[in-house]
Amino acid sequence: xxxxxxxxxxxxxxxxxxxxxxxxxxxxxxxxxxxxxxxxxxxxxxxxxxxxxxxxxxxxxxxxxxxxxxxxxxxxxxxxxxxxxxxxxxxxxxxxxxxxxxxxxxxxxxxxxxxxxxxxxxxxxxxxxxxxxxxxxxxxxxxxxxxxxxxxxxxxxxxxxxxxxxxxxxxxxxxxxxxxxxxxxxxxxxxxxxxxxxxxxxxxxxxxxxxxxxxxxxxxxxxxxxxxxxxxxxxxxxxxxxxxxxxxxxxxxxxxxxxxxxxxxxxxxxxxxxxxxxxxxxxxxxxxxxxxxxxxxxxxxxxxxxxxxxxxxxxxxxxxxxxxxxxxxxxxxxxxxxxxxxxxxxxxxxxxxxxxxxxxxxxxxxxxxxxxxxxxxxxxxxxxxxxxxxxxxxxxxxxxxxxxxxxxxxxxxxxxxxxxxxxxxxxxxxxxxxxxxxxxxxxxxxxxx
Amino acid sequence: xxxxxxxxxxxxxxxxxxxxxxxxxxxxxxxxxxxxxxxxxxxxxxxxxxxxxxxxxxxxxxxxxxxxxxxxxxxxxxxxxxxxxxxxxxxxxxxxxxxxxxxxxxxxxxxxxxxxxxxxxxxxxxxxxxxxxxxxxxxxxxxxxxxxxxxxxxxxxxxxxxxxxxxxxxxxxxxxxxxxxxxxxxxxxxxxxxxxxxxxxxxxxxxxxxxxxxxxxxxxxxxxxxxxxxxxxxxxxxxxxxxxxxxxxxxxxxxxxxxxxxxxxxxxxxxxxxxxxxxxxxxxxxxxxxxxxxxxxxxxxxxxxxxxxxxxxxxxxxxxxxxxxxxxxxxxxxxxxxxxxxxxxxxxxxxxxxxxxxxxxxxxxxxxxxxxxxxxxxxxxxxxxxxxxxxxxxxxxxxxxxxxxxxxxxxxxxxxxxxxxxxxxxxxxxxxxxxxxxxxxxxxxxxxx
Numbered sequence: 023x024x025x026x027x028x029x030x031x032x033x034x035x036x037x038x039x040x041x042x043x044x045x046x047x048x049x050x051x052x053x054x055x056x057x058x059x060x061x062x063x064x065x066x067x068x069x070x071x072x073x074x075x076x077x078x079x080x081x082x083x084x085x086x087x088x089x090x091x092x093x094x095x096x097x098x099x100x101x102x103x104x105x106x107x108x109x110x111x112x113x114x115x116x117x118x119x120x121x122x123x124x125x126x127x128x129x130x131x132x133x134x135x136x137x138x139x140x141x142x143x144x145x146x147x148x149x150x151x152x153x154x155x156x157x158x159x160x161x162x163x164x165x166x167x168x169x170x171x172x173x174x175x176x177x178x179x180x181x182x183x184x185x186x187x188x189x190x191x192x193x194x195x196x197x198x199x200x201x202x203x204x205x206x207x208x209x210x211x212x213x214x215x216x217x218x219x220x221x222x223x224x225x226x227x228x229x230x231x232x233x234x235x236x237x238x239x240x241x242x243x244x245x246x247x248x249x250x251x252x253x254x255x256x257x258x259x260x261x262x263x264x265x266x267x268x269x270x271x272x273x274x275x276x277x278x279x280x281x282x283x284x285x286x287x288x289x290x291x292x293x294x295x296x297x298x299x300x301x302x303x304x305x306x307x308x309x310x311x312x313x314x315x316x317x318x319x320x321x322x323x324x325x326x327x328x329x330x331x332x333x334x335x336x337x338x339x340x341x342x343x344x345x346x347x348x349x350x351x352x353x354x355x356x357x358x359x360x361x362x363x364x365x366x367x368x369x370x371x372x373x374x375x376x377x378x379x380x381x382x383x384x385x386x387x388x389x390x391x392x393x394x395x396x397x398x399x400x401x402x403x404x405x406x407x408x409x410x411x412x413x414x415x416x417x418x419x420x421x422x423x424x425x426x427x428x429x430x431x432x433x434x435x436x437x438x439x440x441x442x443x444x445x446x447x448x449x450x451x452x453x454x455x456x457x458x459x460x461x462x463x464x465x466x467x468x469x470x471x
Numbered sequence: 472x473x474x475x476x477x478x479x480x481x482x483x484x485x486x487x488x489x490x491x492x493x494x495x496x497x498x499x500x501x502x503x504x505x506x507x508x509x510x511x512x513x514x515x516x517x518x519x520x521x522x523x524x525x526x527x528x529x530x531x532x533x534x535x536x537x538x539x540x541x542x543x544x545x546x547x548x549x550x551x552x553x554x555x556x557x558x559x560x561x562x563x564x565x566x567x568x569x570x571x572x573x574x575x576x577x578x579x580x581x582x583x584x585x586x587x588x589x590x591x592x593x594x595x596x597x598x599x600x601x602x603x604x605x606x607x608x609x610x611x612x613x614x615x616x617x618x619x620x621x622x623x624x625x626x627x628x629x630x631x632x633x634x635x636x637x638x639x640x641x642x643x644x645x646x647x648x649x650x651x652x653x654x655x656x657x658x659x660x661x662x663x664x665x666x667x668x669x670x671x672x673x674x675x676x677x678x679x680x681x682x683x684x685x686x687x688x689x690x691x692x693x694x695x696x697x698x699x700x701x702x703x704x705x706x707x708x709x710x711x712x713x714x715x716x717x718x719x720x721x722x723x724x725x726x727x728x729x730x731x732x733x734x735x736x737x738x739x740x741x742x743x744x745x746x747x748x749x750x751x752x753x754x755x756x757x758x759x760x761x762x763x764x765x766x767x768x769x770x771x772x773x774x775x776x777x778x779x780x781x782x783x784x785x786x787x788x789x790x791x792x793x794x795x796x797x798x799x800x801x802x803x804x805x806x807x808x809x810x811x812x813x814x815x816x817x818x819x820x821x822x823x824x825x826x827x828x829x830x831x832x833x834x835x836x837x838x839x840x841x842x843x844x845x846x847x848x849x850x851x852x853x854x855x856x857x858x859x860x861x862x863x864x865x866x867x868x869x870x871x872x873x874x875x876x877x878x879x880x881x882x883x884x885x886x887x888x889x890x891x892x893x894x895x896x897x898x899x900x901x902x903x904x905x906x907x908x909x910x911x912x913x914x915x916x917x918x919x920x
Contacts, residue, residue, distance in 0.1 A: 045651060052644040056676055058587045082575055084674040088641075088652040094674040100583035103549045107556035124571065126531055126607040134549035138507045157670035158575040192537075195501040200765045202494060203537040221606035225533040225543040227505055316649045 029402050029437050030255070030288050030409030030451060031429070032115070033068040033076045033421060035061060037092045040294055041415035042323075042379045043314035045092050049419060055092040058104060064418055065105045068112055071425030072439050074450040075113030075144060076105070077237075077257075077411070082122050083154035090319035099131050106139035113447030115144035115237055121170055122150060122159050125180035126220055132234045133185060133226040141230025141446035146237040147252070149174050151353050152326070167354060171244040176215045178236070178252050183211040185233040186458045187223035209460050232455045235447045241269065241355035242347070250276035253287055254453055257411045259359050259383045260291045261366075266406030288408040288451055291401065292384035294415055295394050297423045304388045311415055312376045320375035323382070327356050337372045340364070359383040381413050391427035398428075399437060478851050478886050479704070479737050479858030479900060480878070481564070482517040482525045482870060484510060486541045489743055490864035491772075491828045492763035494541050498868060504541040507553060513867055514554045517561055520874030521888050523899040524562030524593060525554070526686075526706075526860070531571050532603035539768035548580050555588035562896030564593035564686055570619055571599060571608050574629040575669055581683045582634060582675040590679025590895035595686040596701070598623050600802050601775070616803060620693040625664045627685070627701050632660040634682040635907045636672035658909050681904045684896045690718065690804035691796070699725035702736055703902055706860045708808050708832045709740045715855030737857040737900055740850065741833035743864055744843050746872045753837045760864060761825045769824035772831070776805050786821045789813070808832040830862050840876035847877075848886060 037055040038044045045052065054060035068076050078098035086093040098116035105114060114135070118128055128145075135143040149170035156164050165173075192207035211222035238245065238253035249256050256273065260266035274284040296311070298304030317337060325331050329350050336342065341364040347357045360383055364374050380386045387394050401407040414420025432438040444450050486504040487493045494501065503509035517525050527547035535542040547565035554563060563584070567577055577594075584592040598619035605613050614622075641656035660671035687694065687702035698705050705722065709715035723733040745760070747753030766786060774780050778799050785791065790813040796806045809832050813823045829835045836843050850856040863869025881887040893899050 043649075046646045046649060048646070050646075052642065056586060082579065082674070084657070084672050087654075088657065089654045090649055091651055093652075094676055096586055096675060097580050097583040100548065100552045100580060100587055103553040104556050104587050107553050122573065122576065124608060127571065130531065131546050131549060134546040137505060137545055138549055138553050154670070157668075159573060160668040193501065197495045197497070197499075200492075200495060200539055200763065202540055203542075205536075205538045208533070208537065219606075219609040221603070223533050225531070226545060227543055314649065 026436060028439060029398070029407070029432070030290060031071070031073045031438065032255075032257070032290055032409070032411045033064065033073050034257075034292065034411050034413045035064050035076050035078055035417065036413075037095070037417070039416040039420060040381050040384075040413040041311045042091050042319055043311055043316070044416045046314045047416060050416065052092075054417070056094065056096060058096075058101070060418075061101055061105060062108050064421055065109050065112065067418060067421050067425055069109050071429045072442055073112055073412075074409070075115050075235075075447055077115040077144075077146065078117060079146070080117035080119070080148075081150055081152065081155055082119060083152060083158055085152070085154065087319050087322045090316040099135065102135050102143065103138045106135070106142065111142075111442040111445070113142050113144055113235065113450055114139055115146055115235065115447075117146040117148050117239075119148050119150040119155075120174040120177040121165060122155060125177045125218055126184065126224075129181040129184040130224060130226055132181075133224060133229050136229035136231050136234055137226065141448070143231070144235035144237050144255070144447050146239055146257070147174060147178060147248075148239060167242070167350070168244055171248050173217045174248060175251070176217045179215070180211070180213050180218050180220050182233065183213055183459070184220070184222055184224040186460055187211055188227045189458055189461045190228050192227065228458075231446050231448050232458070235451060235453070245355060246273055246276055249273060249287070250280045250282070254448075255288045255290060255451060258289065258291050259356065259381075259385070260406070261359060261363050261383070261385050263401060263404065263406055265362075266291055266401055267404065270406050286453060290409045290411045291407050292381060292411040292413050293398070294381035294384055294386040294413045295420065295424055295428065296380070296386055296388040296415055297391060297394060297420070297427060299390065301389055301393065304390065308386070308388050312379060315375065315379045317372070317375060320379060321371075324360070324371070324375065324378065327353055327360055327382075329357070332371060338370050340368070341371055341374060356383050380415055384413055391423075391431060394428050395431040395435070398432065399435065402437065475885060477888060478847070478856070478881070479739060480520070480522045480887065481704075481706070481739055481858070481860045482513065482522050483706075483741065483860050483862045484513050484525050484527055484866065485862075486544070486866070488865040488869060489830050489833075489862040490760045491540050491768055492760055492765075493865045495763045496865060499865065501541075503866070505543065505545060507545075507550070509867075510550055510554060511557050513870060514558050514561065516867060516870050516874055518558050520878045521891055522561055522861075523858070524564050524684075524896055526564040526593075526595065527551075527566060528595070529566035529568070529597075530599055530601065530604055531568060532601060532607055534601070534603065536768050536771045539765040548584065551584050551592065552587045555584070555591065560591075560891040560894070562591050562593055562684065562899055563588055564595055564684070564896075566595040566597055566688075568597050568599040568604075569623040569626040570614060571604060574626045574667055575633065575673075578630040578633040579673060579675055581630075582673060582678050585678035585680050585683060586675065590897070592680070593684035593686050593704070593896050595688055595706070596623060596627060596697075597688060616691070616799070617693055620697050622666045623697060624700070625666045628664070629660070629662050629667050629669050631682065632662055632908070633669070633671055633673040635909055636660055637676050638907055638910045639677050641676065677907075680895050680897050681907070684900060684902070694804060695722055695725055698722060698736075699729040699731070703897075704737045704739060704900060707738065707740050708805065708830075708834070709855070710808060710812050710832070710834050712850060712853065712855055714811075715740055715850060716853065719855050735902060739858045739860045740856050741830060741860040741862050742847070743830035743833055743835040743862045744869065744873055744877065745829070745835055745837040745864055746840060746843060746869070746876060748839065750838055750842065753839065757835070757837050761828060764824065764828045766821070766824060769828060770820075773809070773820070773824065773827065776802055776809055776832075778806070781820060787819050789817070790820055790823060805832050829864055833862055840880060843877050844880040844884070847881065848884065851886065
């Protein structure tokens with residue numbers, strides 16, 4: 023099986039489930055959203071299923087309308103080191119913003135988590151849309167979309183230099199002479215760019231992975247270009263197989279255009295699996311979730327995604343005609359997914375809210391475990407996915423069902439690992455430790471001389 | 472014993488010991504500085520001794536001269552959540568800079584650690600001296616001393632508001648009606664000041680302590696004023712009993728002057744305990760540590776602290792005459808401690824380097840466990856200390872010796888707790904959960920109406 027292409031599974035952990043009404047189910051914890059033990063349980067379930075990784079979204083603001091749904095979240099860079107202590111092999115991915123952090127601090131934080139987790143950390147790089155976040159950092163509104171991505175590129179460049187700033191063989195450790203390290207192996211980076219001036223070196227030595235797995239999640243043109251240059255895994259929202267195939271083909275081509283090997287960048291569409299032991303049971307579960315939605319919540323979120331107000335009076339009408347995505351300064355790619363979905367399936371706003379309730383524009387797969395596995399296999403084998411970002415509607419039960427009922431089918435079909443073979447997250451994703459630019463430079467110099 | 476004043480003990484954890492030559496001892500780990508397991512072991516030893524807390528210093532730069540001593544460190548806000556998982560009761564204090572962070576991010580990070588640790592986090596608030604750190608954040612040199620403290624004050628004010636931004640009774644949690652929370656209990660803070668504009672609210676709900684224990688460690692005039700307004704524990708470097716008494720009296724008076732209860736702010740001088748089973752054995756240990764010092768290392772550090780170059784040619788001369796501390800933009804209080812020490816004891820630079828080798832200006836207590844306990848008791852009972860910041864010269868052995876040999880004497884004398892009585896770090900330090908400003912305001916309003 024080792025030569026055969028197998029899929030990658032990431033568990034996207036968020037509050038008590040991705041469905042906006044999840045908290046209203048009898049089984050759901052009212053305070054699980056902010057409870058470490060909830061996430062300990064989820065991490066262990068995902069590890070039991072041999073998932074590549076667990077993943078936390080993030081933004082530095084209180085998102086969503088807490089009147090109708092749990093909101094707020096612990097800093098994922100605090101959750102990950104805690105979860106590293108209760109798991110052994112699963113990768114740990116945190117989202118962090120390049121708009122509202124400094125590269126020295128964030129490069130160091132991820133290096134520290136990589137050290138603490140023995141090489142299991144990943145960074146989902148986001149540029150953070152939203153006025154609410156901007157106003158927590160002295161700004162009046164979200165910085166302009168393209169400029170955010172320019173800052174993000176330079177931010178990641180600085181981090182990559184910092185992660186390379188110590189060569190692997192820096193340690194002398196001669197207790198007799200008192201020589202601890204070879205300072206010529208530890209480099210200032212002297213970065214001076216448009217957004218940042220950073221002298222370096224980092225104050226953390228090389229970590230097990232060398233650098234975190236780099237993940238990207240925005241599918242706008244700027245986001246795709248960024249992913250093509252930097253990402254090693256890409257999370258995306260795709261509603262149909264053909265949309266998924268088009269996105270996959272486009273991104274793989276852009277990756278090749280950046281001079282990178284497209285096979286080494288894994289594309290993982292988000293899926294919301296609604297599972298039942300029969301198809302009817304799965305449909306009933308889906309209907310029950312929809313029944314518990316509060317329209318005021320969905321309207322607020324829809325208005326935020328679209329950058330325009332949609333009210334109660336619009337519920338039984340089609341989605342109003344809206345302008346072009348490129349004018350949107352917030353979530354450009356989410357804007358496209360939502361407006362396309364409404365247009366294609368001729369949905370009223372009320373119907374659209376139900377379609378969005380499960381995963382905010384991510385595809386819902388409803389059916390028996392076999393049916394869900396069939397669909398995953400179809401997407402995987404027909405050029406739409408290298409794996410999936412699994413977004414259970416209810417947590418923990420939806421993750422448990424997926425791990426206990428869908429994953430064994432995928433394993434049996436040879437589509438998914440039956441045990442961990444790698445130690446680090448990069449190894450789970452089939453990636454080696456990247457070469458150090460300073461060491462490489464030395465070697466080239468000595469070869470030339 | 473509960474009515475009697477007892478002392479507080481904090482374990483200051485740093486690399487393989489506070490003595491600059493610690494790594495050269497046969498027992499010392501070459502890579503312990505960056506090894507989670509080293510700190511797991513230390514945290515468990517300190518907890519076995521019923522210490523109030525463990526503590527990590529920090530700065531966002533590669534400090535020190537790594538040619539002669541381990542340097543660099545993991546981000547302490549990453550270490551603490553990991554250590555929270557392997558300890559039960561001990562407090563966990565991380566240093567973080569107000570100069571090189573944003574208040575929203577840091578308030579959130581400490582709230583998250585408080586949640587993950589069930590109420591055991593503390594924040595040592597520093598303003599970060601040093602050109603090396605400045606140059607990692609786009610600056611040419613350290614921002615001016617007084618301005619750093621002005622920013623620090625506003626930074627903490629913003630954090631305090633954010634930690635209060637959710638009232639305790641925000642949760643409705645009515646699954647039947649779909650009402651999750653009372654949004655009127657969650658407040659924007661709308662802070663607009665000289666350094667920061669932050670809208671809020673925080674995106675983390677109230678945590679077990681409400682806010683971290685606030686710790687401060689600079690003893691310059693600006694640092695003391697800052698401590699008087701905000702600190703709940705103060706770490707300080709004092710060489711002699713009389714200096715310790717003068718500092719203690721001055722700071723307690725300033726605290727009262729700020730309208731706060733001086734008894735609720737604990738002052739903990741740093742001590743480097745060098746322990747032997749006889750006095751001669753302790754002296755021999757001290758000599759062995761001094762013998763392993765590399766002068767070039769101490770000269771580099773001394774030059775940094777003093778803001779002036781001191782070279783090999785100065786080793787056998789008295790410390791050169793230097794200007795006034797108030798002109799120093801870096802470590803003002805450390806400058807005073809060091810120049811006073813050299814002047815008072817008429818030390819050559821070489822002798823001074825030996826005195827500084829153990830704890831960079833902190834007091835070394837050398838002797839038998841009884842003698843060390845006697846000195847601690849003297850400082851505690853004669854108005855120089857409410858407890859101690861214990862800085863073992865070697866780690867873990869120095870902490871083990873202190874816990875196994877000195878702590879039992881302090882317990883027997885009724886000077887230190889024999890078991891944990893509190894659950895949270897604030898409780899260990901005799902502090903209650905502070906009232907929420909928004910809740911207090913409501914109550915006053917309703918009382919008035």
